[in-house]
Amino acid sequence: MESTIHTLQEYMLHTENITYLLIVAALIAITFFYRFLTEKDDDEK
Amino acid sequence: MSDEAATTGKSLLTPFNVIAGIIVIMGLFITVMRFTRGLGAVTNLSDYNPWGIWIGFDLLVGVALAAGGFVTSAAVYIFGMKKYHSAVRPAILTGFLGYAMVVVALNYDVGRPWRLPFPFIVQQGTTSLLFEVAACVALYLTVLFVEFSPAALEWLGLKRARNIIIRLTLLLTIFGVVLSTLHQSSLGALFLIAPSKLHPLWYSPYLPVYFFVSSIIAGLSMVIFESTLSHRYFKDKMDAAHLAEKDEVALGFGKAAALVLAGYFIVKLIGVSQGNGWHLLATSYGAWFLLEMLGFVALPCFLYAVGVREKNLKLIKWTAAWTVLGIIVNRLNVGLIAFNWQLPSAERYFPHWMEIGISVFLVTVGLIAFRFIVTRMPIMYAHKDYDETT
């Protein structure tokens, strides 16, 4: 299923759909990464 | 105030209760009208003016004035200003109730409110700024609810659940700031699509930036304003720490508000320049724009600065109220007054009394909920069983 994009609206819809998925993934990922980065600091204390 | 009456079994017929009761009855009456006869029966909305005060006031102003939650929690938990800790819970509560009111108001405004989850579960219109606003408001309402819940859990004595949520404070605060940045700015960005309808002095590619920056001003001012009112009516609910930090909060937040107002004034000015709107300042809309800029941005900026320099708490408090009014003026300008400015006056919008009635009703319900909560839960005092600084 492959189709060419004809309108700006369609193009933006396509990119925004992917962007929103990335946003959700990024928020979850950064949370765990921050935890990974700092958890040893907490142990020190 | 009148809660004393309720708890001591005295008459419930205090002025607040009587007025609130009348407003609630009126609100319920209009609610029935709205949902049985449709929008046309209770609003002055038209094909030219699809958005009235339920969007212009309830949504735009409501969200801006509920910004105190993210501003205060960010100041305390991220920027490490622990001396403002006692301001966090009242600000979170105000924010939570504000957003709750916004969501309820949207149920009145949209044509088929039972479909409000459709953008998420049926078909995603991701190119719409409104999709982003809807997603962020829904998520942020949840975040605010969780942030508020420790107070309720302490009240209910659910220690373990409370401690789990307290451990999430940093995560919730950062999420709150991210979500607030996004939807506060996107509310301004909603109008980017209509350069032909919004007056060029208010239309600017910077609209999202303006809305975000002014939401910080709104949040800071609302914290001071709310604290002033709370001190008057709920003084007996405040503990020593709260009372001691109160003035510190007013001074610190007033100082921050003065600085942000100064920045806001500068970027607004740059917006006029970038839009080459200088000549429009000489028109009647220009006069109104100048009044907003000088009377509701420059003036409070200066008054806050004087108040902070002279440690004049009274001036700071009055300035906070004035700034809140300025935010209302700004949001109504963008949403209603400068919108559709080119239409003949016969086609312009003025709210139906029942639209105003619903807005007043929702604010009243918010106040009643606020009073119910602060007179029962540890909002303005630390619960004796818990170390509130954690």
Added chain:
Amino acid sequence: MSISRRKFLGWLGAAGMGTALGKKATAATNKHFKGYANSNGVLYDNTRCIGCRKCELACNKVNELPSPQQSFSDMEVMNVPRRTTAKAYTVVNRYDGIPGAKGPQYRKIQCNHCLEPACASVCFVRAFTKTPKGAVVYDPSVCVGCRYCMVACPFNIPAYEYDNAFSPRVMKCTMCYPRIVKGLLPGCVEICPTGALTYGSRRDLLKIARERIRRFPGRYVDHIYGETEMGGTSWLYLSAVAFNKIGMREDLGVTPAPQFTAGALSAVPIVVGLWPVLLGGIYAINKRREKIAQQEKTQAVDSALEKARAEAAGQLSAAKQKAEAEKTVAIEKAVSKALEEEAEKSAAGTADTRAEDAAKKSSEEES
């Protein structure tokens, strides 16, 4: 597409499958989109329009709209300018007394079927679709009724059923989409007795319009409204007078509507990506500053204690020394000078350790 299938696709979309995988952004390299190549449109030539309102009548019938209070043969209604409503997808307005015009000028209003519709861009449930045929169609089965489309439309076309409490819809011209997919003409085009309306491929309509302007330069203003307005519309207009004289805005510009929000939309993921970094960083810096401040405080307390301890020790030993000295003075007479020196030395030594013990004790108590 049945409801259940759409719902299923909706869920897929929510799970990130639907459009994310189904499209290949072949045209993404230069981000310039020319629209559907063979989309259709309608050309309205105002010089041929006689204001008979037949198009309004046909539209009303074809779309099964409620019949109006005043009949379509009543020309009085054109005394005031009208707009599209939930009960009229198209209206014809009359403009009198335009300088330089031969008699009254007419203008038909309906959805312009933009090439890049603002309504589709702003709809958060994608209720509007620009079809390859050219028509912009609306799907009431997903519409929430937020009316953002009406705010966004630069031509003020969509109308709302405000009086419908339970299933209000946005109402606008569909270019008779159900008819054109069957190969029929839009209702208004079919009925037009003067040929003021021409339905066809937009590309051909532009050629026809240019040709008319070329052949009758005195009859038309040299502009095809809709060719570039808001990025272009499927409905095109020719006029004998300046378009703003017949209520059409000439200040809309040529930017396609979705472009206005592209910047704000693209800022969203940047905020999501960088805010946690910024805020987490500020938090970490403050935490570290607090830690250092704490360390410095402990150090300061320690050194102050040290100092106090040393001072106390010094004072004590001095006092002891003095006391011992007085004592020795008292027994001086009884012992020899040599013994006296010996005794003084040893006494000072024990006093030192004793004083230190005392200082330690007191510091422990303090802390």
